[in-house]
Amino acid sequence: MIRWTLLPALLAAAAAQAWDPGFEPVSGSAFLSEETRQMQEDEFANPGMETVEYGRQLFHRPDEEGHSCADCHGAEGVRLDKRRIATFPRYSEEQERPVTLQEQINICWEERMDNFPYVYDCRELVGLETYVRYLARGEEIQVQTDGPMEPFFREGERLYHQRFGQLDMACYHCHDQHRGAWLRGQILNQGQSNGFPVYRLSTSRVTSLHRRFSECLASFRAEPFLPGSDEYINLEIYVTARGNGLKIETPAIRE
């Protein structure tokens, strides 16, 4: 066990890149049926657009003081830098730590607009995150992995290779070692984050990235971490950087 958990650290020390040589990121959408992929791309058919619309309303809705996100970022978010949205989670000099897009939205809401903070992954934050990412659809993901981001990225990498739960599995097993294989009825994709939050056909609801992490952990009988925990934020950094170069596809559709 101990040797196994050290192995990725040793590999990481030896290699400049944190993933297998020749690794090419592929979006989860590549594994969808033709029909579902078309539904994802057609804004009139994509059921995730309901959440985009909900987020759009929140974005423009004045709070008790009469302020809205649109005051600073423009109607329809015209003054938002779409390239910058594709770099989250990113290091914040002000917070002295990496912040996820949801946290950034919450920081605006709490510190700049002076409201009570939202709970991580609550309906409002997932709605706002879905809307803002949707505005940046098509932008290439570029998460920093060096400089001040490096320790957090490395910690995410360690968690990604750490075995958890009674079935004693790591993210790495399904999304690297055996990707492309069938796990009973499901094909194992790369576990990329570029489509999140995603609309799930099986549950008819939008699922955040941290919730997806919890579902994977629960599937091998591990105790999930909390949404917004340091563990999930570090995992989000690693998982998202592993998809650097992929385009944002929010809201993607999944089974």
Next chain:
Amino acid sequence: MRGRDFRHVVRGSKPVSRSLPAFLLLLSASCALAEPYVQWRQVGYAIPEPLAGLKGDATRGRRLVIDRSKGNCLACHRLPIPEEEFHGTVGPSLYGIASRLTEGQIRLRVVDEKRLNPATIMPGYYRDPKHFHRVAEAWRGRTILSPQEVEDVVAYLMTLKEGEK
């Protein structure tokens, strides 16, 4: 890491089990249900003796390899079970496994494949639970299968002599 504090405020409620009485209750419940872990002995690349000296039943074993809450071997392996639609391709096909491996070799692979391949994805169905990390409460301190269930699965695999697939 200054400034992360605000998230503790917004994190929401702690898991219920943090309260001591609830925790003790769960502890006693799982003690009552979990069977004591039985030691086994590896000889070469096999476990020659049945776990706890039990005798397996192939019919029950066939049900266990299908059952998603038990063996769920079909998640990763192809097996001669035509009535089940989805067979996994994560592991090798188990058609004809009994003509390639002895009973003791099959037992070690079901009990703890990590003895042969420390990097494997295959769960250790009778691995000492103390090796597991961050197990969900309902499964803590338990093996995936009981000794009887392991023997049933081994008995079923021993009936698989015909190859292909």
